[in-house]
Amino acid sequence: MNRIVLYTVLLLLTGKIAAQDRIPKVEALLEKMTLEEKIGQLNLLTPGGGIATGSVVSENVEKKIKAGQVGGLFGVAGPEKVRQAQEIAIKNSRLKIPLLIGSDIIHGYKTTFPIPLGTSSSWDMDLIQKMAEVAAKEATADGINWNFSPMVDIARDPRWGRISEGAGEDPYLGSAIASAMVRGYQGSDLMDARTMMACVKHLALYGAVEAGRDYNSVDMSKVKMYNQYLPVYKAAIDAGVGSAMTSFNDIDGVPASGNKWLITDLLRKQWGFEGFVVSDYTSINEMTAHGLGNLQDVSALALKAGLDMDMVGEGFLTTLKKSVEEGKVTEEEITTACRRVLTAKHQLGLFNDPYRYSDKSRPAKDILTAENRKLAREAAKRSFVLLKNYNNTLPLQKTSTIALIGPLANNKNNMLGTWAPTGDPQLSVPVLEGFKNVAPKAHVTYAKGANITDNPDLAERANVFGTRVEIDTDPEALLNQALNVASKADVIVAVIGEASEFSGEAASRTNLSLPASQKKLLKVLEKTGKPMAIVLMSGRPLTIEEELDLPASIVQVWHPGIEAGNAIADVIFGDYNPSGKLTATWPRNVGQIPIYHSSKITGRPAPKDNNHQKFKSNYLDVHNDPLLVFGYGLSYTDFAYSNLRLNKTEVSDRESITVSVDVTNTGDFDGEETVQLYLKDVVRSITPPKRQLKGFKKVFLNKGETKTVSLTLTPEHLKFYNSELKFIAEPGDFEVFVGTDSNAEHKAEFTLN
Ligand code: BGC
Numbered sequence: 001m002n003r004i005v006l007y008t009v010l011l012l013l014t015g016k017i018a019a020q021d022r023i024p025k026v027e028a029l030l031e032k033m034t035l036e037e038k039i040g041q042l043n044l045l046t047p048g049g050g051i052a053t054g055s056v057v058s059e060n061v062e063k064k065i066k067a068g069q070v071g072g073l074f075g076v077a078g079p080e081k082v083r084q085a086q087e088i089a090i091k092n093s094r095l096k097i098p099l100l101i102g103s104d105i106i107h108g109y110k111t112t113f114p115i116p117l118g119t120s121s122s123w124d125m126d127l128i129q130k131m132a133e134v135a136a137k138e139a140t141a142d143g144i145n146w147n148f149s150p151m152v153d154i155a156r157d158p159r160w161g162r163i164s165e166g167a168g169e170d171p172y173l174g175s176a177i178a179s180a181m182v183r184g185y186q187g188s189d190l191m192d193a194r195t196m197m198a199c200v201k202h203l204a205l206y207g208a209v210e211a212g213r214d215y216n217s218v219d220m221s222k223v224k225m226y227n228q229y230l231p232v233y234k235a236a237i238d239a240g241v242g243s244a245m246t247s248f249n250d251i252d253g254v255p256a257s258g259n260k261w262l263i264t265d266l267l268r269k270q271w272g273f274e275g276f277v278v279s280d281y282t283s284i285n286e287m288t289a290h291g292l293g294n295l296q297d298v299s300a301l302a303l304k305a306g307l308d309m310d311m312v313g314e315g316f317l318t319t320l321k322k323s324v325e326e327g328k329v330t331e332e333e334i335t336t337a338c339r340r341v342l343t344a345k346h347q348l349g350l351f352n353d354p355y356r357y358s359d360k361s362r363p364a365k366d367i368l369t370a371e372n373r374k375l376a377r378e379a380a381k382r383s384f385v386l387l388k389n390y391n392n393t394l395p396l397q398k399t400s401t402i403a404l405i406g407p408l409a410n411n412k413n414n415m416l417g418t419w420a421p422t423g424d425p426q427l428s429v430p431v432l433e434g435f436k437n438v439a440p441k442a443h444v445t446y447a448k449g450a451n452i453t454d455n456p457d458l459a460e461r462a463n464v465f466g467t468r469v470e471i472d473t474d475p476e477a478l479l480n481q482a483l484n485v486a487s488k489a490d491v492i493v494a495v496i497g498e499a500s501e502f503s504g505e506a507a508s509r510t511n512l513s514l515p516a517s518q519k520k521l522l523k524v525l526e527k528t529g530k531p532m533a534i535v536l537m538s539g540r541p542l543t544i545e546e547e548l549d550l551p552a553s554i555v556q557v558w559h560p561g562i563e564a565g566n567a568i569a570d571v572i573f574g575d576y577n578p579s580g581k582l583t584a585t586w587p588r589n590v591g592q593i594p595i596y597h598s599s600k601i602t603g604r605p606a607p608k609d610n611n612h613q614k615f616k617s618n619y620l621d622v623h624n625d626p627l628l629v630f631g632y633g634l635s636y637t638d639f640a641y642s643n644l645r646l647n648k649t650e651v652s653d654r655e656s657i658t659v660s661v662d663v664t665n666t667g668d669f670d671g672e673e674t675v676q677l678y679l680k681d682v683v684r685s686i687t688p689p690k691r692q693l694k695g696f697k698k699v700f701l702n703k704g705e706t707k708t709v710s711l712t713l714t715p716e717h718l719k720f721y722n723s724e725l726k727f728i729a730e731p732g733d734f735e736v737f738v739g740t741d742s743n744a745e746h747k748a749e750f751t752l753n
Contacts, residue, residue, distance in 0.1 A: 025351055026342045029095065035321060035331055037095060038338040040064075041071035043317045044102070044278060044309050048075060058312060065099070066092040069317055071309060071341050072100030072146065077422070082143025083358035090354050098345055098354035102146040102199075105422060106165055107131075109138035111372040111562055112416045112423035115503075115539055116151065118383035118558030120167035121580040121633070123674045123698055125180040131379055132184020134372050137194045139422075141362035145348050146197045148245060150181035152232040153202055156594040158584060159212025161507030164418050164539030164559075166207065168583030169596040169630060171228055172693045175235030182239035190242065191349040193356045194366075200236035202247030202280060204262060205229050209249055212593065214506045218249040223686060226721035228598070234271055242275045242344055246307060248283050255290050257283040258298060263306035276340035278309040285313040295319055300328045308337035368427070373563055380560040380567030385580035386634040387554040393531045394553045395574025395636060396491060398439040403489035404432055405449040405482045405525065406496045407518065408537050413468050414452075417559025418504025418539055425466070427562055431495050431535065434565025439573050445489065449482035450521035451475060452499045458515075461501075468499040475517060479524055492525050492532040493572065494552075500559050503539025512543045512590055519546070526550055535568055541586040545627055556580075577636045579672035579698070581741065586628035591619070597630035597678075597742035598689035631676050631693070631741035637667030637703060641675075644738050644746040651752055653729050657713040661738045661746065665701035672700045675709045678744055679717065680735040686723055691737060711738075718752055 030038070045058035064070050065088045076085055082101050090096045107113045113131050122128070132150075139147060152174055155163035167177040178200065187195035208229060209216035220229065233244070244267065246256040256262055257279045267273045279302065287298035299315035300323045310316040323329045349356055386394070396402065408414055408431070415428035429437075435444050452469045453459055459469035472478055486492050496518045501507060513519070525532060532552040536544070537559055548554065555578065560567055570576040587595045606618035610625060618624055640663070647658040663673055677695035681688040695711035713736070718729035731752050737744040 023343055023346055026339060026346055029097070029342060030335060030339060032095060033338070035324060035334065037068045038334050039316055039320045040067070040069040041097065041338045041341045042309050042334070043070050043314060044072045044074065044100070044311045045070055046073065046075040046312055062088055065089050068093045068095060068097070070099065072102055074102035074148075076101060077103065077142045077144060079141070079143050079358040079360050079362065083355055086354045086358065097342070098350040100146045100341070100345060101144050101357065102148060103139060103144045103422065104148045104419060105135050105139050105144070106149050106151065106419040107417065108376065108420070108561060109135050109142065109422050110367050110424065111138060111376050112420045112428070113376050113379045114383040114561045115164045115417035115559045116166055117164050117168060117539065117583065118560065119379055120173065120177055120583040121385050121558070122379065122382040123173070123581055123696055124382055125176055127379055127382060128177055129180040129184040130375060132181045133187070134375055136185045136187070136196045138367045138372065140194050140196050140357050141359070141366035143357045144196060145350070145357050146199065146243070147185055148199045148201060149185070150178050150198065150236060151201050152178040152236060153205070153207035154229050154232055155207035155584065156596040157207070157212040158512055158541040158587070159508050159510060159590065159593060160207065160209060161214060161418070161503040161509065161539065162505055163207070163584060164503040169585060170583065170598070170693050171231040173583060173696070174232040178232050178236040179239035182236050182241045186240060186242065190347050193349070193359070197242035197344060197348060198236070199243040199245050199278065200233055200241045201245035203233055203244050203256060203267065204247060205251055206247035206249055213508050215248045218251060220251075222725055223721060223723060226725055237267070237271050237273045242347060244273065244275065244277050246277060246279050246283060248280055248286065250290060255283070255287045255292065257307055258287050258292060258301035258305050260305040268306060276308040276337070276344050277306060279307055279311045279313070281311050282313040284310050284315045296323060296328075299323070303329050303333055303337060308340045376561050377563035377567045377570070380557075380563050381570045381576045381578070383558055383560065383580050384567070384571050384578045385556040385582055385632070386578040386636070387536075387556050387628065388548060389553045389634055389636070390551050391531065393491065393533050394555070394572060396442075396493075396533070396572055398573050399441050401443040401488070401490045402435070402445070403482075403486040403492045404435060404444050404446045404495065405485060405492060406494045406521070407448055407450055407452045408497055409448070409493075409495035410446050413466065414500045414537065415559060415564035416561060417500045418507070421465070423562065429563055429565035431565045431568050434567070434569035435572070437566055438569035438575065445485045447482040447485040448472070448478050449494070450478055450517040452518070453515040454517045455515070462499045464501060468501050479521065482521065483524060483528065486525060486528050486530060489530065492528070492530050493535060494522060494525060494532060495535040495537070496521070497537035498539055498542070500539065510590060512540070512587075514542065514544065514547065522547060522550065526552070533572065535572070541582070541584050543587060543589050543627070545588050548627065574636065574669070577669050577671040579633070579635060579674065581631050581633035581674050582628055583630065585626045585630045588622055588627045592622065592626065595626050598692045600687050601690050629742045631674075633741070635667070635669070635671045635673065637665050637669040637671040639673045639701070639740060640664045640666045641739055641746050644748050646736065646748050646750055649750045651750060653715050653718075653752060656715065657750060658710050659695070659713060659736055659738060659748070660708055660710045662706055662708050663699060663701065664706040665703050668703055670700070670702045672698055673740065674698045675711070676739060676741065676744060677711045677713075678737040678742060679713070680737070681718070681720070681730075682733040682735060684720070684730045684732065686720075691742065693742070
């Protein structure tokens with residue numbers, strides 16, 4: 001064997017060979033395929049059964065599989081059903097090519113974890129990776145080999161309902177989470193039948209839709225894209241994600257699914273992505289509505305842009321052959337796309353054994369195990385953010401007499417949160433049950449107190465996937481019952497917030513306050529003068545200025561997943577000291593949106609004291625500061641920071657800096673703190689953000705304990721994309737801020753020479 005052949009074999013064996021490099025098995029197959037069969041592999045269908053997020057559901061799926069017209073399915077689950085589907089392909093189609101079996105496993109499969117915005121608030125990468133591993137283990141036990149996750153879109157507009165599905169506003173944290181999720185889903189070996197191929201979505205910029213309205217347009221400068229919005233996708237790609245999904249929005253006027261700059265120039269050429277690209281649900285067809293031509297035109301546009309697989313729309317299936325005949329696309333382009341899809345099947349081991357995800361004995365062993373549920377409880381309590389602890393009401397004694405009040409206090413239907421189609425709400429633990437489990441000696445009485453909303457239209461819209469909002473017709477009676485229950489208690493715990501489908505896909509809102517019914521309930525409860533803790537559920541930041549002013553404690557719990565009630569009780573009764581930190585800024589009102597910690601300084605910054613000043617960048621009616629800043633979150637204990645130091649104050653562009661700080665637990669509880677590091681580039685060629693997150697570390701401190709926390713700033717952390725889109729660091733001064741949130745005030749300085 002000559003050296004080149006030997007080297008190629010080595011690369012193949014170690015998996016280091018690029019996916020589009022030729023795999024003999026795939027090449028041999030391609031040789032045998034007709035044009036129609038190649039096009040068939042580019043077709044992804046859903047026979048229905050899951051949640052259809054568009055107006056179409058695929059028809060005649062079985063017939064199409066037999067005819068070699070289907071490359072993959074989603075919305076099919078269970079080892080037997082998946083086996084049947086594979087059998088149709090293997091036994092009846094000419095070339096016996098197995099199917100990709102996809103699914104949306106956004107936050108856990110059957111063991112539903114908190115919504116992703118919640119888990120991001122844990123700032124705990126090991127935990128996030130672990131959750132993805134468990135999701136993969138459960139989903140693959142049920143036949144799934146391809147996951148439409150992670151959703152990594154940076155979101156700085158909480159009107160957008162899908163902010164719930166991602167990791168919030170920050171590219172540094174978002175990138176860390178993106179790679180942890182890819183590692184968790186894919187493991188170190190995709191051939192392992194307990195791992196599945198991940199799909200990073202939605203490429204790109206989907207979180208920046210205008211006015212926070214879903215599926216809307218995006219128009220953004222390249223500098224902003226590269227510095228703020230694109231790093232998260234790249235992080236997933238650097239972590240080895242096997243596939244990517246395009247978004248519904250346009251970028252520079254071209255919808256993502258037909259955007260050659262995006263799919264070919266950026267993703268493949270600049271970033272070196274080697275996997276395959278799938279459209280979003282009918283997003284190729286939707287380019288017609290966007291105004292880019294008929295189905296044949298837009299399908300050709302998508303293929304030529306570099307898109308490989310058409311989700312549900314069948315534009316590829318029905319028009320590409322004609323486009324080849326008319327010279328609008330080449331067979332070569334179709335072969336390239338087909339090669340990528342087949343390569344993914346090869347990487348998953350489907351050619352070796354198409355039934356490797358169809359082991360009947362696995363679901364009972366791997367799904368909803370006690371261990372998985374334990375992780376769900378752990379994840380939930382670590383995602384909660386203590387927003388306020390008025391008079392140290394929390395934690396409660398396990399022997400208290402408690403009035404547990406609110407439309408979400410004894411509710412199973414809203415615990416899982418949005419995009420949990422594979423989970424079963426009826427398996428979730430409601431808060432009332434959790435209180436009984438964790439504090440059996442407490443005296444707990446319950447009243448609903450209010451409807452989630454009294455607005456029937458809103459209720460109807462939230463009930464699309466099953467009942468989330470039930471409207472009792474006598475709200476006054478609900479209030480009276482609540483008052484009655486409250487009058488007999490030592491303390492009130494009010495569990496309120498958004499129904500799970502108030503956020504998520506196609507669930508944008510222009511009003512982010514609590515529904516009027518629940519605001520009224522809180523006012524009535526306040527009048528009792530009893531100590532009160534509010535457990536707040538939502539899929540997004542809410543505008544809760546009034547509620548934050550109440551003499552009450554508030555714990556933000558998102559939609560906590562299957563173990564909701566137990567995890568909430570763990571925190572309310574102090575078995576776990578909350579440690580979550582917000583990953584998206586909470587505005588005072590909707591008018592402040594978009595609002596995020598790394599915004600620009602402007603030439604006329606508002607005065608630091610927040611007093612309005614004419615001819616400064618401020619509002620007449622509200623000051624610029626958000627209600628709750630990025631990185632914010634309290635604990636039952638207190639942490640003090642001291643002695644911030646750098647190991648050098650002058651660096652070259654090849655040196656790293658160690659930033660150290662002493663953190664002391666000065667309060668009465670053991671607890672965890674997330675130490676955050678922000679960097680400000682003082683002078684540079686394009687306007688710098690106020691500050692940017694560039695490091696964090698979660699530390700556990702016993703009460704009274706001090707630890708030195710060290711974080712490293714590498715040369716990469718000092719770089720940004722300049723106006724020529726070159727990733728560089730410019731010499732000059734930098735300021736480092738370290739502390740408990742993005743307002744961190746401990747400051748040190750260094751100079752890059
Ligand atoms: C969503 C995707 C999802 C797809 C398939 C679309 O509407 O935007 O995130 O993966 O549906 O369910």
